[in-house]
Amino acid sequence: MSSLSKGLRKVQVTLKWDPSPIGAASHDLDIVAATYTADAPHGAPAYLVHFDSRSPDGTITLDRDSRTGQGFGADEVMTLELERLASAYARVVVGVVIQQPSAEKTFSDIPNTGTRILDGPVELASDDLSGVPDASAATIAEFTRDESGAWRLRPVLRGFTASPAEFAELMGAAPA
Numbered sequence: 001m002s003s004l005s006k007g008l009r010k011v012q013v014t015l016k017w018d019p020s021p022i023g024a025a026s027h028d029l030d031i032v033a034a035t036y037t038a039d040a041p042h043g044a045p046a047y048l049v050h051f052d053s054r055s056p057d058g059t060i061t062l063d064r065d066s067r068t069g070q071g072f073g074a075d076e077v078m079t080l081e082l083e084r085l086a087s088a089y090a091r092v093v094v095g096v097v098i099q100q101p102s103a104e105k106t107f108s109d110i111p112n113t114g115t116r117i118l119d120g121p122v123e124l125a126s127d128d129l130s131g132v133p134d135a136s137a138a139t140i141a142e143f144t145r146d147e148s149g150a151w152r153l154r155p156v157l158r159g160f161t162a163s164p165a166e167f168a169e170l171m172g173a174a175p176a
Helices: 164-170
Strands: 010-016 029-037 047-049 060-064 076-081 089-098 114-119 122-127 137-145 151-160
Touching: 010 029, 010 137, 029 060, 029 076, 029 164, 047 060, 076 089, 089 164, 114 137, 122 137, 122 151, 137 164, 151 164
Parallel strands: none
Antiparallel strands: 010 076, 010 114, 029 047, 029 089, 060 076, 089 137, 114 122, 137 151
């Protein structure tokens, strides 16, 4: 049986973008993961993982963080060890936010953005964020635990015009 039939165990989320032109302010994008309990699957997260934090139990970690988009391959990489998450957690939402004091820049201002979700070498989902050009933040994936305890992925591109702090509160809201 493949690992997909048993549910997802350990996945990586990657983010890339091109650096700003010389002399312009750097583009700084961040991967953010919000974890929700079974009793409160929407609204405020139980905890967030981003450039300045990690999960309390070490199951979600930001392995690579870029403030400029310079370099080859993925600029940011986040690992989610879903199989190790406590059974109290039933939902993890992953998103991308542009670091800025307000929502001035949008994804259309940042060239060659791209996200990938990988289970080992297998690409489960990818997106270039072109579906939310006027957004400054976006959810890209939702991982949910089913009744058997297996984790499933649902790619979900939803754009927001929000600062990083506002996005942290909005990203887990139930779709309207």
